[in-house]
Amino acid sequence: MSTISETPALGLTHLGSEDTGLGHRGPESKSIVVPYGFWLFVLSDMVLFSALFASYATLVNNSDGGPTTSQLFHRDLVAVETIALLISSFVCGLAMITAKRKNMVWTQIWLVVTGLLGLVFLGIELYEFGTMIAEGAGPQRSAFLSSFFTLVGCHGAHVTAGLLWLGTMMAQIWAKGFQPHIMRRLLCFSVFWHALDIIWVAIFTIVYLIGTLP
Amino acid sequence: MTEHDADQLNVAPGEPHDSMLSETISYVIGLGLALLLTGVSFWVASTGVLWGPGVATGLVVLAIAQMGVHLVFFLHITSGPDNTNNVLALAFGVLIVVLVMVGTIFIMSHMNSNMGPMQDMTNLQAQRG
Amino acid sequence: MFGRLTWGAIPFHEPIPLITSIVIILALGAVGIWITRKGWWPYLWNEYITSTDHKKIGVMYIVLALVMLVRGFADAIMMRAQQSLAIGASQGYLPPEHYNQIFSAHGTIMIFFVAMPFVIGFMNFVVPLQLGVRDVAFPTMNNVSFWLSASGALLINLSLFIGEFARTGWLAFPPLSEKAFSPGVGVDYYLVALQISGVGTVLTAVNFVTTILKTRAPGMSYLRMPVFCWTALASNLIMLAAFPVLTVVLAELMLDRYLGFHFFTNDGGGNSMLYMNLIWVWGHPEVYILVLPAFGIYSEVAATFSGKPLFGYRSMVFATMAICIISYMVWLHHFFTMGAGGDINAVFGIASMIIGIPTGVKIYNWLFTMYGGRVRFTVPVYYLIGFMLTFVVGGLTGVLLAIPPVDFVVHNSLFLVAHFHQVIIGGVVFALMAGYTYWFPKAFGFTLDERLGKAVFWCWFIGFHLAFMPLYVLGFWGATRRMQHISDPSWAPWLNVAFVGAAIIGLGIVLTVVQLLYSIKTRDQRRDITGDPWDGRTLEWLTLSPPPHYNFAVLPDVHGEEAYWTRKQTAIKQDQLIDEPDYQPIEMPVNTPTGVIVAFFAALCGFAVIWYIWWLAILGLIGAFAIFVWYAWRDENEHIIPVEEVRANARERRRIRMEHLHNLSQST
């Protein structure tokens, strides 16, 4: 169609012909575009968490006469949670490696382990929330607790969503095999799962460790 | 243009691109470092050996280090030329995160110290006294 | 069973909303019947509602924006009427509880459902074309984004019929917006609607940043991108960074209202200043989300109609990115009067003014684009010049507001109201009208009527100045915003002038509709056959008007800074097209009902949450998850356009192009 061009001799590809920045080779392939978009989404999620952290930092001292950080948090539980999540992330990486080699059995095994460890994490978190609420330290007690439950709960909600996604992914891999679009989604899932780890590092440091320093 | 060409110049975030062994090793190193840093964090927070006021700073540094480990070994974000766009996006994200957190904390701490109830209590005493 | 929803929620006893509701329902019914009669539903469904074509989605966004503009304007004229009537002893015709809903709805609708969809609509329509590609990075998600915005708009308008809208201003500050002071459903409507459309906006941002950074025609390096694409990139980066904060702050308020949390309450240690802080972390960048693409539109218009490349392209790009970053560092200027202290106020004040520097550079670059040009006084150029005259004054008052000691006396006054309408109408709305005229032929294949277009311009230009200049004066006299009643009778003349101004704007809006209908009627005389009606410089003018679904049969190869202009000039010189390329079959995304269905569940769920109908909310969530799984299960995302069809279209296109080329080379 519309092909008025001043230098018809030049072909379509410009590989190495011009040093004008990325993108001179035309649109990237889907295997780049899709995860990149997802990466942007993850970054915007990080911004979301930064607002929650900012709220928490502002309100952490507003306990309104109620319990404060050092009375509520138990480091040993948090340590277990952290290790569960870390190993889950690691195993998710293993699943990616086996998936790339199209090894169905091991991929599924690693994904199951990933999910189970995620469940362990979630279980401990729910247990912690449960005991706090039972002790009268629920989110309605004070601004500090509102912001605590919202920040940590939002991470927990992300983990829950991740687990639902993981289940869907496993079913898809099982039913459809390692097709390119399934692999792209699996890659996105792993990015998501690792990102949750990064956020958790911030949470356990800021909320649980710094919060309970003497 | 084939996907293969593209892959040489540009990679997707999170995508490991080596042999099985080196990929696995990368994850293992990542896990090891992360566990180590986590352990150190918990130790730093509970030991009495260290100078108290410095502990919080130390913990923040450890957390940042650990995030770096996750980014490099799990998310495979490196400084290589193929990663430019991923890193740029990350840099933008980090900038915004820092602005939101530092800005808010900076502003709100001033607000609270100028107007918060804490200061009123001291005033109350000053007035009464 | 139905939560808090009872018959009492319907405004049987209030004539104004009741009559409005009935009229709107009748009008919608009539449109529905008309479409059914004409048998257009299948067409609408296939070509628009389920379309993944960025151009169609762009058009839908703009239609949404125009419809909501009418709604937002109806609110505005009601406010102006009230303020002209309710002076001194009179209380006017709107009681406070009604008036307060109106200004809240006006601000909310104008920002979220007029300006945003308008801007996003243009980015949709233009960016992929200017980048020389076939669609955005994620076409299906694009459709979902649109429908999420639309369901947000739906919910807000539903509050007119069922229940009430918020009475807390367009940013719903607590503690006023907390349950204790606003127990009704108004604030819930506000919160839920904005959350839903906010998700759509984040998805849009992901989509467009990816599109611009990762999918461009071969040879289009960053510094060859048209300025509109740069501004779109900047705008979407801000969206990506700012909207999550809005999500958080609204979610926190929801938790306060629904579950008794204490983020911003007066009791329990809540801190309402935090809300102010966070909402402006989003709110300030938001205005640059709107104005940056507007600057992009002016850049395209200035270059095209001056017959010259944009002056200082690089500094334009640099200024755009500078504004993008600095816009994130100034939010405190909205609450200088909270008492943060001299240091903080000064730092944020100065940071705010600094934005004036790159903005000024942009103004001068447009100025020097015209210098040495051959300026064609078309409708978009009217808007460009009207903008340059209006916006600099609005910018001046903005800089004044950024000086804390000045803001201490004009904060929240009508001076502020005049400032932001001046930059929004003079900056954003003028650009949107210019863009509407400029790209209309590309979208529909025929131009809009010039004379009526100029009449519309004069209505906006004169109307704006009459409606808002008096407010600067009143602001100096101590008139404050959001007043349902005016005590000082000496303000009446100025308020009346403002009313007349608003009425003239209203006339402009009516004339816009007339212009559209008249242009459709006379479309055969105003066909754009060449695809390049304005002698354009960017790639969208390379293809047909309207472009085929796939935009370009072969992705254009870009050489030089002005992708299309360069190749057009060379071709004119050589008086020939290049040899026919080797056509390939084209893969295009298929239509999808996902967007409408997701939006349906989102709206349902939102409505249920507003009215505390929990079973329905849960049903909605399950529905949404089911959609997700169902959607994730699909394999076929694309259909193939056979090479014969591509080739046939392209040949026809080449023939027209050849003729056009001859005419051009004859004329120069």
Add this chain to the structure above:
Amino acid sequence: MAVASLAVAGCNRGILDPVGPVALAEKQILVNSTAIMLAIIIPTMIATVAFAWWFRRGNSKATYRPDWEYSGAIEMVVWAIPAMTIMLLGGITWIGSHDLDPARPLKSNVPALKVEVVSLDWKWLFIYPDQGIATVNQLVVPAGTPVSFRLTSATVWNSFFVPQMGTMIYTMPRMTTRLNLQADKQGVYDGLSTQFSGDGFPGMQFKVQALPADQFAMWAQGSKGAGPALDARNYAALSKPSSYVKPITYGAVVPGLFDAIVADKAPQLHLPQAAPPANKNSAVPAGG
């Protein structure tokens, strides 16, 4: 003391007609900065019209330079001029923000009058802690004397503003803001809330009377003990929503009322001297 207030009100011209040092300085900054910016903005506007008109397509006298798109000199000028302007304005801003910081006490030989301000739904309560009296919707101050305000809100946010005296400041529940103002001219000035606070908001207006110092002292003394007392009970009655409330003067105030309001403990104020009967007329909701 009963200055005819209505005659004076209505023809004041807000912030353009300052009556005290704060407002005066702010007006000057406003006018100066506007002038500085107009010096660039007006030529810009003229150039816009001139360039567009001269280089219109039909004008054969204008030279067409289709490829002229860059000039280092112009680039430098268009970056430099706004930058210099902003540097100038930035300097003004830096100094002005500190000098006119609302919390900063005003320089004066006379000790400042202390006033505590509480925004209620929808009226203003002014407590004179040193005089032991309080007023509603009427602020009486001595002319030529700095007034040092502490402000809070008993409900939602409001913003305390007397345009002719300058600087407004938010009043926020559980928070105390500070403000220092002075009226040099005697007279009656309008005051209002500028932060929207709900349905009764437009009726939240009050009058400021600046009296000569001796008359102010007489007024304060005369009010002391006269009229109702503001105790926990009366305060509770007063806090009920009402709008367009006529001025009230309380002859006595329980000490610590302001801080109790800030601490959200006003109803718990049980102090021995709080006994006088409730004034039934003090807080009648007035429609709107």
